[in-house]
Structures are given as structure tokens and as C-alpha cells.
Amino acid sequence: EPEVTQTPSHQVTQMGQEVILRCVPISNHLYFYWYRQILGQKVEFLVSFYNNEISEKSEIFDDQFSVERPDGSNFTLKIRSTKLEDSAMYFCASRATGGPGELFFGEGSRLTVL
């Protein structure tokens, strides 16, 4: 069964360092998303991406964050200068064009900022 894959599964970094989280969406999907879940809190929307541009972003997604589709299969989230409060589980999701818009999520990348 097709699935969304994410790497790394866990990354530990020092505050102020740049981090890139990688995602391979389901192959025929064209809409991509990043969500995050701080420990003990709700899953929250960060950004949506379609046709090589951001469709919508939340107030969390400030200038420290960026997304990119560097090739035909990868979708990345970059955090330019990490802060302690960026520690969270980051989920990538994708969906197909048309239909009811069911989102499929990856296993997540746990980011720990020290």
C-alpha cells in the first residue's frame, strides 16, 4: 500500500542550527502538507503546498520556516535557526487531486532542540 515516508525519524540539534526534514509523498499525490505536534498538545497545521508554491500557511510558519520540492519525489521542511520551542513531532501529509480530499500522513520526524 502506498505510504508517505519521512526522514529522519529523530533528529537532535543545538539551538540556532539549521534543520531539514524530508518527506516522500505518495507518488501520484499533488498536494503536500506539514503539520506538527508539540508533546502533549494538538496536531496543528503549518503549511500547504501545491503546484510548486505555498497555498496557505499558519501563523506558526514564520520566516524561519521554508518548504521546497527539490525534485519530483521529495518535499522538505527547513527550519533556518532552530529554537527550543521548535521541539516537536513534524508530520508530512499528502493527498490526491479531486475526491473527498483524504489526507495521508507519514510516521513523523521527532525534532529535539537542545
Next chain:
Amino acid sequence: KQEVTQIPAALSVPEGENLVLNCSFTDSAIYNLQWFRQDPGKGLTSLLLIQSSQREQTSGRLNASLDKSSGRSTLYIAASQPGDSATYLCADHPFNAGGTSYGKLTFGQGTILTVHP
């Protein structure tokens, strides 16, 4: 702003029991409703998506209903098993009048389900 609330926060039941998880939302504008399962430290597994025009969806032992007038959705799990133990999340799934999903889900805080043998 849409708010999604799930009750109860935690539920512990013996194996074999039928159970209901509740999800309520404040804005009943056009939307779909998606239920997920999350195992500890893992990703979100899609269980069911109910479209705005539907009243319920079924998959195996799972049945999800949607009542837009009351702003509620329920997930019914029949004959629960220890393997059903997980956190169950519901998420509001808005889309526009043209039927295009925004993909910007608003999640509830989840119900932690424990099914003991």
C-alpha cells in the same frame, strides 16, 4: 475560528465491549470530518473520512457518523480488542463550495483508548 473537542479524554474498557468516541466542533460550515488513529510515538493513520453530504461511514468494526446540525461526530468501535488501544483523533476538514479541500485540518486533542484483556 474552528474549535474541535473530543470527549472523553481517556477511556479504559475490557476487551469485547462496544464503545463510542465523541467529537464536537463549533463551526458547521461546509466541511468533511476525518478520524485518525495514532499509536504512541507514531504517525497518524487515517481510519474514516465522512464527507459533508454523508451521515455515516463504515470500515470493518468502525462506524463514524456525522451530524452537522448539532456539530457532532461519533466513532463507534464494535467488539473492541487490545490491538485497538491507541489515541483516536478527529479533524475538521474544510473545503470550498467548489468541492476543493484546503487540506488545512483542525484537530481535536484526542481520546486515549485502552482495551484490556
